Amino acid sequence: MIILSATLLKIENLNKSFGKKEVLKDISFTAQKGHIIGLIGANGAGKTTIMKAILGILPFNGKITINDKEVSIDKHQPLQSVGALIEYPGLYPYLSGREQLKLFATGKERERKVHNIIDELQMNRFADQRTKDYSLGMKQKLGVGLALLNDPQFVILDEPMNGLDPKATKELRDLIVREKENGVTFLVSSHILSELQRIADDVVVIDHGKIVTSTTMERLLSSNKKYYFIDTNNNKLATDILLKNNYQVENKEVLKIPILDDFSINNLLKILLSKNIKINDIKQQDGDLEESLLKVLDKEVIQA
């Protein structure tokens, strides 16, 4: 059986200017239901502007639909099932975290929603403190909590890992993946590319207000070289042997061998073992998002 995922978000020819400055130029992409989409780009590339346009808080030219319903500054109805954290969490300093969640909880099961989100984000320790006394990490957690509070179908998170310690970052990552498994769609921007690499299914790369590429994470990473790192009892000899056998070896201290299309690790090991080279360690390094991204931004063409 083939499962076709439906489109949740569709952006067509999105343009936005501030005065004479064009900040978004003909942006078009889609987000499939239940996917995590990473929105990547340098500071000022236009990521937050795209997110604000989707949330109907910015006038724009073009068309944005959520579940086939159009969103604009005057049409907010489709946002009923959307949660968001944009730039930094806006919090009332005179309210506690719990009160803040109570304030924004809607529907019949408000108490349950508040209780669940405090538990899931492990905020019990500080939920009853006023938010004016919160650290950056606590505020960020609460901001994410507010975005996820009303069981949204679609969540927009702008730099959600900002200010979070490694433990909290992992907890948030796990929570996003869990919610995704429940069918929630995410649009996430983050400067922590390693985090995006772990969770995103698709990526949209923006540069100077234009889409550079819109593809799957797998394809983006596959555009970048993968390597084997091999340590032997005689790396110098091993390098010479491999070079004679037409292998590429990039770093001769530890053997760094790019994995090309016709590459076979079995053949390589057979060659080394036949020459009595002892293998101490083998590691495989996958394509790195940062390197892939730099390549994309350097205008290298990627087949999307």
Next chain:
Amino acid sequence: MKTLIRQEMYKLIKQRSNKIFFIGLFVFQLLVALCSVKYPKFLAAKDAFRTSYLAFIPITLFFIGICSTLITKEHQYGTLRSLLYRRFSYVQVIISKIISMMTFTIVIFLSSSIVSLIFKFIFFSHLTLTKKMLEDWLLKDFNQFLTLVFLMSLVILLSTLINNSNLALTIGIVGYFVVNVFNQMLLMLVAKFDWLKWNPLNMMNFGEQLQNSDFHKLTQLSLPQISIGYVVYVVLFIGLAVYSFCKKAV
């Protein structure tokens, strides 16, 4: 809209400054009542009661304060975005704020009136509460309420136009005093230049004219004229505030 109003009321209830004001207003009225008992020449018992123990002064200053920061505070906290990127429209968001603010004003006015009535029986039991006195008191309260609503609509407009809460607050409070002083001068000018009677500040005298029909000699407007003028200007200020809010970049 019900959700938005519930949320706005929740915020008003949870703000410590509002709770302090509520208690402070009671203390203020108590002090004025005690002053009136001790120094009746300074403030006669009848006048003290008729003016709800001068509750209008702190109430006006307080509401100018919170109306002038109605939007700027949200901007400052970064919460304006959270209010706007939901299923509700900009118009619904600002209207819910205005409705909540008006509801809060009514609650404060009612509570100060109840306190006045209680103080009347505690401190001035010798004073007979005649029908005339009761009417006078209620009309005075209503008059002050109408003036406050007019001022609030003007300050709300101001707060949607300015992004700085301190500036909006200063303009609001200074404006209130200027308007009070200017009103006396204005009435003199209205007597000289007939067309000036249609200016918005003249409509602020609606409550006064409602209480004292002879006031039309000063405003140069009949009661139906001033009441229509009052409503038109309040609606205009609120309408402009809504329009200005809808154009706000967040």
